Amino acid sequence: MSDKYNKKDWYSMSDSAVLRELGSFIKETRLKKNYTQSDLAEKAGMHRVSLSEFEQGLRGSLTAFIQLLRALNELETLDVFIRSADISPLEMAKLEAKKRKRASVIRPKKMSYRKKTLLTPKTKNKKQ
DSSP states (O other): OOGGGSOOOGGGSOHHHHHHHHHHHHHHHHHHTTOOHHHHHHHHTSOHHHHHHHHHTSSOOHHHHHHHHHHTTOGGGGGGGOOOOOOOHHHHHHHHHHSOOOOOOOOOOOOOOOOOOOOOHHHHHHHO
16 A cells, blocks of 8 residues: 555644654664664764653653764655745736846947938929
């Protein structure tokens, strides 16, 4: 089954239960990558006992979680927190208007040539 069917009800969980879930995630990932607690703790820059307590959900902090994710090369797990900024069409138009416009090239005006008037035979008679 996919993860979409195994969703947890995070809202009904206590803070300590959430911490246990985070610890469980770290432990599962550590085991998949075949790290011992000592290896991971050293790589994360923490004591092995601190890692053990984190995995059990007894103690933990956001800093420790990030250190462990970094040591496991799993920082992309945090991508779920990235929100795309939805810009309304009106705001987009305002941003486009503020952009620097391309400078126009000044071109010399084309010289207009006067059309030569053709003299018709009647005009020739009048001038003569």
